[in-house]
Amino acid sequence: MTLTKRIIPCLDVKEGRVVKGIQFVQLRDAGDPVELARFYDQQGADELVFLDISASVEGRKTMVEVVKSVASELAIPFTVGGGINSLEDMKRILRAGADKVSLNTAAVLNPELISEGAGYFGTQCIVVAIDAKFDEEIGTWRVYTHGGRTATDRKVIDWAKEAAGLGAGEILLTSMDSDGEKNGFDLKLTKAVSEAVSIPVIASGGAGNASHFEDAFVNGKADAALAASIFHYKETSVHEVKSYLLERGVTVR
Amino acid sequence: MIGIVDYGMGNLFSVSKALERLNADYFISGDKDELLSADAILLPGVGSFRDAMEVLQVDTIKEFAASGKPLLGICLGMQLLFEDSDENGFTKGLGLLPGHVRRFSGTIEAGETYKVPHMGWNKLEFVNSSPLLEGLEEDYVYFVHSYYVDAENSEVLLAKANYHEEVSAVVGKDNIFGMQFHPEKSSKLGMALLSNFLRLVDERKAVR
Numbered sequence: 001m002t003l004t005k006r007i008i009p010c011l012d013v014k015e016g017r018v019v020k021g022i023q024f025v026q027l028r029d030a031g032d033p034v035e036l037a038r039f040y041d042q043q044g045a046d047e048l049v050f051l052d053i054s055a056s057v058e059g060r061k062t063m064v065e066v067v068k069s070v071a072s073e074l075a076i077p078f079t080v081g082g083g084i085n086s087l088e089d090m091k092r093i094l095r096a097g098a099d100k101v102s103l104n105t106a107a108v109l110n111p112e113l114i115s116e117g118a119g120y121f122g123t124q125c126i127v128v129a130i131d132a133k134f135d136e137e138i139g140t141w142r143v144y145t146h147g148g149r150t151a152t153d154r155k156v157i158d159w160a161k162e163a164a165g166l167g168a169g170e171i172l173l174t175s176m177d178s179d180g181e182k183n184g185f186d187l188k189l190t191k192a193v194s195e196a197v198s199i200p201v202i203a204s205g206g207a208g209n210a211s212h213f214e215d216a217f218v219n220g221k222a223d224a225a226l227a228a229s230i231f232h233y234k235e236t237s238v239h240e241v242k243s244y245l246l247e248r249g250v251t252v253r
Numbered sequence: 254m255i256g257i258v259d260y261g262m263g264n265l266f267s268v269s270k271a272l273e274r275l276n277a278d279y280f281i282s283g284d285k286d287e288l289l290s291a292d293a294i295l296l297p298g299v300g301s302f303r304d305a306m307e308v309l310q311v312d313t314i315k316e317f318a319a320s321g322k323p324l325l326g327i328c329l330g331m332q333l334l335f336e337d338s339d340e341n342g343f344t345k346g347l348g349l350l351p352g353h354v355r356r357f358s359g360t361i362e363a364g365e366t367y368k369v370p371h372m373g374w375n376k377l378e379f380v381n382s383s384p385l386l387e388g389l390e391e392d393y394v395y396f397v398h399s400y401y402v403d404a405e406n407s408e409v410l411l412a413k414a415n416y417h418e419e420v421s422a423v424v425g426k427d428n429i430f431g432m433q434f435h436p437e438k439s440s441k442l443g444m445a446l447l448s449n450f451l452r453l454v455d456e457r458k459a460v461r
Contacts, residue, residue, distance in 0.1 A: 003373035003416070004393060041440065046374055072270045077395060077438045097266045099438065122299060124370055124397045169372070198359075198368055223373070253374045253393035 004253045005217045005245065006046035006224035007238050008202060009231045011036060013082075014053050016062035034069045040231070041076055043238040046253065048074070049102065049172070049226060052082035064096045071097025079127055081172075090117050094125060102172055104129040105145040108152060108159070111166055118167025127202075128168040132156040132189055133176040141189055148176050156189070157196050164197040171201045172226065178206030182230070185212055190220030202226050210236055210244035217250050255279040255454065256291030258330075260309045262300045268327065271437035271444065277451050285313045293322055293454040298329030302338040302354060302400070305329055306346065318349050322461075323428045323454050331424065331431030332402055340400055349429045352404040357418060367417050370399040375414040375434075377442070383411045383425050384453045385446060394422070394439035402433065428457075 011018050017031040037048055050070070052063045060083055067080055080093045081102030090101045107114050107128050117126045133151075135142040141156035160171050173193050175186030185203045194201045200223035203216040207227035216222045230236055242252045255272060257265055259281050272279045272295075279295075282288055288310070294317055298305055318324055326334045335346050338354035346354070357369045374393040379386050396414065402421040404410045412423035414434075423446070424431045430450065436443035 003371070003375050006373060071267055072273070075271065075274075075438060075440050075444055077435075095266065097270065099267075124372055169370070198366060200368060200372065223368075253376075 002251055003223070004046065004251050005213075005222075006202075007044075007213065007241055007252065008047045008049055008224055008226040009040045009045050009238065010049040010051060010204070010226050010228045012051050012053050012228070013063060013066060015056070015059040016054075016066050019053070033066050034073055037070050037074050037078070040238060041074055044242055044253070045076065045238045047076060047224070048078040050078065050080045050082075050098075051102075052080065054083065064092055067093055067096035067098050079172075081127070081129055086113070087116050087120060090121065090125075094121055100125050100127050100169070102127040102129045104131065105147075105150075107163065108143060108145050108154065111162065114163055114166040114168050118169070123167045123169040123199075126168050127170045127172050128160075128163040129172040129174065130156055130159060130163075130193075131174050131176055132186075134189075141192075144176060157192055160193045160197050164199050168199060170199055171197060172204060173201055175203075175205040179204075180229075181206055182208030184208060185216040185220055185222070185225065187215055187220040190216060190222050194221035194223075200224060208235075210241045213241050214245060214248050214250055217245070254291055255451075256288045256294040257281045258288060258294055258296045258310070258314070259283040260305070262298050262305050262308065262329070265297060267435075267437045268295065268297050271447055272451075275444065275448055275451055283310060285310060288313050289317055289320070291317075291322070292458045293450075294324050296324065296326040296330035296333065298327065298333065300329060302329065302332060302340040302346070303342065303344045305333055306344055309333065311347065314347060315349070318347075318429060321428050323430065323450070323457060324349075325450055326429075326431040327437075328398060328433060328435060331433050332400060334424070334429060334431050335402055335404075338400060350404070350409050350424060350426055350431070351406045352402050352409070352421070352424075354400050355403050356400050357416070361417060370397055371401070371416045371420065372397045375416060375420075377412045377414055377422050379412045380410050381408065383423075384456075385423060385425055385430060385449050386411060387449060389442065389445050389449070392442040394434040394436070394443055396420075396422075396434040398433060402431075 077099040079100040143154040202224040203222035204226040
């Protein structure tokens with residue numbers, strides 16, 4: 001009756017190479033996105049997210065090649081985000097073989113981009129990524145853009161609803177308060193957004209151990225959970241997290 | 254040689270790459286003569302049923318189906334094999350298999366809602382034996398769809414999944430087959446299903 005809860009490793013790619021110290025001694029080349037993708041696929045990852053953090057035009061072009069190679073070798077869905085600002089950018093990435101594109105700053109600056117993308121490729125292709133930070137002044141979470149550097153006037157719950165209404169197929173929700181702390185996902189935020197929209201919500205930011213994933217699914221009502229460093233630094237593995245979840249009665253594949 | 258039907262709907266890249274990984278020869282074409290010369294055809298599809306039926310080479314597909322050579326529809330491509338769909342108003346399909354395409358209601362009895370599309374990993378339950386399922390074990394596959402096939406004749410239902418409705422997941426009768434999920438995105442079981450289809454194509458070619 002229920003879909004499995006998804007575990008999604010996230011890889012930062014710069015100029016075609018995975019960056020952020022990744023500890024995979026058994027890999028010939030720890031910076032090769034294709035090799036890492038294959039590694040996570042074998043571990044049972046349900047999906048992958050590639051975040052292009054290239055600063056240059058050349059780097060962005062390289063990303064298309066990376067997407068092609070990953071798509072050629074990988075038999076699980078994957079999402080590409082970072083630097084996607086137009087329908088043309090989306091076409092380039094999706095035609096190269098990505099299953100979904102993730103829009104963040106560009107969607108906030110130009111919400112119509114969501115409906116254009118959804119109209120052209122289908123809602124299932126469009127992920128809207130939201131960077132959220134709690135704001136005492138307004139008593140709720142505020143939307144940040146430009147990699148968390150710029151505060152906007154938008155409130156997270158309202159923006160999530162608007163994005164869903166425009167045709168987003170999923171929300172990738174990152175808590176800036178929890179990110180990097182390894183104390184668990186922001187359950188209040190995740191639950192608030194999950195209950196506000198009728199599309200899947202991917203919790204992100206704060207994963208430190210397997211029990212945090214259980215919290216995100218059970219208490220945070222997330223449909224999927226994303227993590228980077230705990231998988232990269234082998235503090236745990238996708239397989240370990242899934243075994244734990246299975247024991248605790250959470251449906252995973 | 255497998256012909257992948259190109260009718261301008263959907264991403265043909267991942268399915269063709271999956272065939273490459275399985276060492277299958279294929280071509281992508283929208284041309285009638287070329288498609289009719291294939292040993293089997295694969296009908297992919299993403300998008301709406303109505304749009305697809307408007308642009309699809311309906312006569313070619315029907316002629317191919319009548320030739321007895323294997324045809325596999327994937328996702329929307331599987332739905333097109335059935336009689337009709339409610340998507341964007343009533344639209345007639347290819348009518349190669351009995352059944353109708355309906356939208357997930359999104360609500361269950363007590364007024365509770367569930368998420369549409371049915372997107373993510375769901376478990377297959379095998380229903381009837383078929384060369385497509387031979388040697389395989391029930392496992393999870395990746396679905397993305399808002400409409401599902403209500404197969405009228407349970408004989409064509411080879412495997413199902415449960416998502417508030419009984420979802421026809423793998424269907425097949427004679428030379429006509431379909432998969433609602435994306436086998437090319439469904440990890441090991443997905444690749445094994447495609448591999449079984451390719452084996453079936455080879456076996457039937459040998460007999461022909």
